[in-house]
Amino acid sequence: MADTLTNMKRRSADDNDGDDSTALVLKKSKAGAAKAVHEHDEWEWDVDPAASLANARHEFGEHGGVNMSIEASATFTVMEAETMRRMFSGELGPERDFFIYSRHFNPTVLNLGRQMAALEGTEAAYCTASGMSAISSVLMQLCSSGDHVVASRTLYGGTHALLSHFLPRASNIATTFVDAGDLEEVGRAMVEGRTKVLYVEAMSNPTLHVADIPALSRMAHQKGVKVVVDNTFAPMVLSPARLGADVVVHSVSKFISGGADIIAGAICGPSSLINSMMDLHQGPLMILGPTMNAKVAFELSARIPHLSLRMKEHCHRAMVFATRMKKLGLKVIYPGLEDHPQHALLSSIANKDYGFGGILCLDMGTEERANRLMHHLQNYTQFGLMAVSLGYYETLMSCSGSSTSSEMNAEERELAGISPGLVRMSIGYSGTLEQRWTQFEKALARMHHTTN
Numbered sequence: 325m326a327d328t329l330t331n332m333k334r335r336s337a338d339d340n341d342g343d344d345s346t347a348l349v350l351k352k353s354k355a356g357a358a359k360a361v362h363e364h365d366e367w368e369w370d371v372d373p374a375a376s377l378a379n380a381r382h383e384f385g386e387h388g389g390v391n392m393s394i395e396a397s398a399t400f401t402v403m404e405a406e407t408m409r410r411m412f413s414g415e416l417g418p419e420r421d422f423f424i425y426s427r428h429f430n431p432t433v434l435n436l437g438r439q440m441a442a443l444e445g446t447e448a449a450y451c452t453a454s455g456m457s458a459i460s461s462v463l464m465q466l467c468s469s470g471d472h473v474v475a476s477r478t479l480y481g482g483t484h485a486l487l488s489h490f491l492p493r494a495s496n497i498a499t500t501f502v503d504a505g506d507l508e509e510v511g512r513a514m515v516e517g518r519t520k521v522l523y524v525e526a527m528s529n530p531t532l533h534v535a536d537i538p539a540l541s542r543m544a545h546q547k548g549v550k551v552v553v554d555n556t557f558a559p560m561v562l563s564p565a566r567l568g569a570d571v572v573v574h575s576v577s578k579f580i581s582g583g584a585d586i587i588a589g590a591i592c593g594p595s596s597l598i599n600s601m602m603d604l605h606q607g608p609l610m611i612l613g614p615t616m617n618a619k620v621a622f623e624l625s626a627r628i629p630h631l632s633l634r635m636k637e638h639c640h641r642a643m644v645f646a647t648r649m650k651k652l653g654l655k656v657i658y659p660g661l662e663d664h665p666q667h668a669l670l671s672s673i674a675n676k677d678y679g680f681g682g683i684l685c686l687d688m689g690t691e692e693r694a695n696r697l698m699h700h701l702q703n704y705t706q707f708g709l710m711a712v713s714l715g716y717y718e719t720l721m722s723c724s725g726s727s728t729s730s731e732m733n734a735e736e737r738e739l740a741g742i743s744p745g746l747v748r749m750s751i752g753y754s755g756t757l758e759q760r761w762t763q764f765e766k767a768l769a770r771m772h773h774t775t776n
């Protein structure tokens with residue numbers, strides 16, 4: 325029995341041979357696809373995140389399964405009592421397969437982190453219980469009481485509330501909101517010695533403004549400011565870290581999950597940052613505990629391999645629908661259209677062959693018209709579902725001003741360019757494209773011919 329137990333145990337604390345890569349750090353890929361952060365000059369413009377993912381370490385199951393095993397344990401045993409002390413002192417860690425407790429590190433969650441690091445081309449990544457916990461933890465790590473953030477005016481409502489209400493109250497961290505497209509305004513807002521973070525969304529929620537990440541990063545770095553980019557709207561399409569950002573955050577609940585069934589988040593960045601966030605005394609991930617469950621991590625890790633296929637179809641359909649909607653005379657906002665203010669910028673910084681994103685917006689002028697359109701699209705033709713969130717295989721539609729941006733007041737929404745009649749559509753890929761287009765046209769015709 326003792327022998328069996330010993331055989332099942334991981335190698336002893338003194339066994340030094342074997343893998344010298346750390347569990348957190350993404351192995352440099354054979355093809356050199358996984359470039360370190362900050363190496364923008366060396367960035368290979370033709371790197372495909374799907375290729376980086378394929379080069380990442382593949383974890384097999386305990387019994388040789390093609391899928392990794394789920395490490396469902398909250399706590400982990402040691403063979404010798406002394407090993408515990410060495411683990412707590414930081415001498416032995418996950419890079420050598422030593423785990424203490426799953427709020428700290430869990431092998432299944434770490435594996436998802438490796439996938440996220442490969443996807444975003446960062447050294448490391450850590451997955452959290454939600455997008456909001458990823459965002460708030462990063463900001464609390466990079467800023468201390470009295471520090472300052474410069475942030476885009478157009479952000480997801482929850483992030484806007486975090487920056488404008490929660491962080492000033494709970495942590496004395498203040499934010500100046502700016503037009504992220506106006507580099508001079510961004511530069512002017514940075515206070516030397518006080519501003520620690522520039523925060524933008526790669527493609528903003530819901531206005532689809534595209535951030536000039538290379539220019540913003542250059543400017544921020546000159547002033548010693550770290551750049552944090554939320555890439556929830558554009559995984560695969562944009563790689564902010566390869567464009568110069570220091571940290572990339574995600575609401576994994578959206579495109580990356582794809583199933584509208586999981587709430588999750590990720591922080592992708594240098595391993596020094598991720599490790600500091602896990603510090604036993606000071607790290608917000610360790611202390612505040614926004615931990616991802618290993619079973620959730622397993623589910624998500626099985627979906628990442630087909631993210632590139634899903635994104636291509638989301639983007640393709642969004643492009644076709646946006647083009648056709650525009651031809652019908654509708655006011656469409658979509659970065660793939662040439663009349664979008666950042667169309668040329670996006671074309672120059674996007675990864676090849678993915679397109680321009682899976683979200684489009686229709687400005688229906690008033691909330692009443694927006695609601696009527698969504699009503700017919702859902703209840704008359706089944707084009708999509710009235711629901712918040714995005715990245716699902718069905719089309720999801722919401723009127724941003726009265727839903728996901730309602731945390732902002734009317735003036736803030738106006739400044740952010742969120743019209744009361746703005747309908748955000750996350751374009752799905754179920755059914756056929758032509759079937760869905762017919763449903764759209766029928767609903768629009770019905771809306772024009774009826775008053776309800």
Ligand SMILES: Cc1ncc(COP(=O)(O)O)c(C=O)c1O
Binds near residue numbers: 457483554
């Ligand atoms: C752009 C963006 N970032 C962050 C979040 C927050 O993510 P979660 O709901 O996973 O906490 C959302 C959620 O809607 C979002 O749209």
